[in-house]
Amino acid sequence: MxxxxxxxxxxxxxxxxxxxxxxxxxxxxxxxxxxxxxxxxxxxxxxxxxxxxxxxxxxxxxxxxxxxxxxxxxxxxxxxxxxxxxxxxxxxxxxxxxxxxxxxxxxxxxxxxxxxxxxxxxxxxxxxxxxxxxxxxxxxxxxxxxxxxxxxxxxxxxxxxxxxxxxxxxxxxxxxxxxxxxxxxxxxxxxxxxxxxxxxxxxxxxxxxxxxxxxxxxxxxxxxxxxxxxxxxxxxxxxxxxxxxxxxxVPFKNNKLSLYLDKEDRTILARLTAQFENGGNLIVWGAGARGRRIVKAIEQEFPAIVIKQVVDTYLIGKCFSYPIVSPENMTIEAIDAVVVATLPHKQDIRNLLRDKALTVI
The missing domain is CATH 3.90.550.10 (Spore Coat Polysaccharide Biosynthesis Protein SpsA; Chain A)
Structure with a gap:
């Protein structure tokens, strides 16, 4: 037994x-x-x-x-x-x-x-x-x-x-x-x-x-x-x-999938929606766990905001329905903002984008 x-x-x-x-x-x-x-x-x-x-x-x-x-x-x-x-x-x-x-x-x-x-x-x-x-x-x-x-x-x-x-x-x-x-x-x-x-x-x-x-x-x-x-x-x-x-x-009502967001995720999303409450086009930079959470949150909660690309320096393949592109292949035409979802490299990414007419969040 x-x-x-x-x-x-x-x-x-x-x-x-x-x-x-x-x-x-x-x-x-x-x-x-x-x-x-x-x-x-x-x-x-x-x-x-x-x-x-x-x-x-x-x-x-x-x-x-x-x-x-x-x-x-x-x-x-x-x-x-x-x-x-x-x-x-x-x-x-x-x-x-x-x-x-x-x-x-x-x-x-x-x-x-x-x-x-x-x-x-x-x-x-x-x-x-x-x-x-x-x-x-x-x-x-x-x-x-x-x-x-x-x-x-x-x-x-x-x-x-x-x-x-x-x-x-x-x-x-x-x-x-x-x-x-x-x-x-x-x-x-x-x-x-x-x-x-x-x-x-x-x-x-x-x-x-x-x-x-x-x-x-x-x-x-x-x-x-x-x-x-x-x-x-x-x-x-x-x-x-x-x-x-x-x-x-399982015999429980709360057996559905849920969206998990940590404190940093919520901060990023609050800044994004404060600046683009009427919608906009953006790039999510980072296809790791935080990037995936940000993508799902935008899709589920902010339909007026459109994700045009997911960028990552190291990862390849897809982030849900979005092909992951390298920074070299990033397209910034008609893009309003870049959401940085890889916090350890945020300042480096800011420096890389500082001469672009983009909001970096």
């Missing part, structure tokens, strides 16, 4: 439902699904409809003393403090000795028994390297002795060891040593569990960065890391279509 746990609130229930459907449709063994969180009755009833004859749903409310420390600026618009509940997963699931913890933004593509049966070899947790943050030397920033940094969205947890070694207390104390951790509880988990991790294959937690940089032929779990999620209209993730089919099937 396999045990899987999610720490969610009502807001993330539709996405956890997709994860549950993907688990149950690919796993032959009996699975107990634990939902840790103070969920409303209506949400609990909807989640119960996902149960089949090889599963059980268990709802675990909590009254935990969660940290009063704020989330980091990087995540303040994307997460809430339910993320800190996983610190106490061993205290909440008192009758279990082992559990698979999953973030709500995962898609299970194979039998999760493969993860369940991974040997921990006396380690406190099984996890996969966070390849993106390893490339940014996060392990050096945190002075980790193991010289490794794991992603905390997919964990195989030895709950007995966590209780015996009072890991909840260590996590709570460590968390409170700083006003903010840039990667919140993931940073804290890495610090406390340093050198106590059994590292698993990348296929057990295939992060968005990993798909681009590592050859992973058969992902067991696809983890939609980063700002852009498959339920966002701007997503170009290779597994988004597979995810969206399941999202449409």
């Amino acid at each position: 396999i045990s899987v746990a999610f720490c969610i609130d009502d807001k993330f229930a539709p996405y956890a439902a997709v994860s549950v459907i993907s688990i149950l449709s690919n796993t032959k063994s009996f699975v107990n699904i634990y939902f840790i969180g103070n969920l409303s009755e209506g949400v609990r009833e909807k989640l119960l409809t996902l149960k089949n004859d090889r599963s059980a749903m268990v709802f675990v409310a909590h009254n935990l003393p969660l940290s009063t420390m704020p989330l980091s600026d990087r995540y303040v618009e994307r997460l809430n403090k339910i993320t800190f509940v996983r610190y106490a997963i061993a205290e909440v699931l008192t009758k279990l000795d082992k559990v698979i913890y999953l973030d709500a933004d995962v898609l299970v593509c194979g039998d999760i028994k493969r993860l369940w049966e991974q040997p921990l070899k006396k380690s406190y947790v099984g996890a996969v390297l966070d390849h993106s943050l390893m490339s940014q030397k996060r392990h050096i920033t945190l002075s980790l002795k193991s010289k490794s940094y794991f992603n905390a969205g997919v964990l195989l947890v030895d709950l007995k060891i966590w209780r015996d070694r009072r890991i909840f207390q260590y996590l709570s104390r460590t968390h409170n040593t700083r006003e903010r951790w840039e990667y919140n509880d993931q940073d804290v988990l890495n610090v406390v569990l340093d050198e106590k991790v059994q590292y698993l294959g990348a296929d057990m937690n295939v992060q968005t960065y990993s798909l681009k940089h590592i050859n992973i032929k058969e992902p067991l779990i696809v983890h939609f890391t980063g700002q852009e999620k498959p339920w966002h209209t701007s997503s170009v993730h290779p597994y988004k279509d597979q995810y969206r089919v399941l999202l449409e099937s």
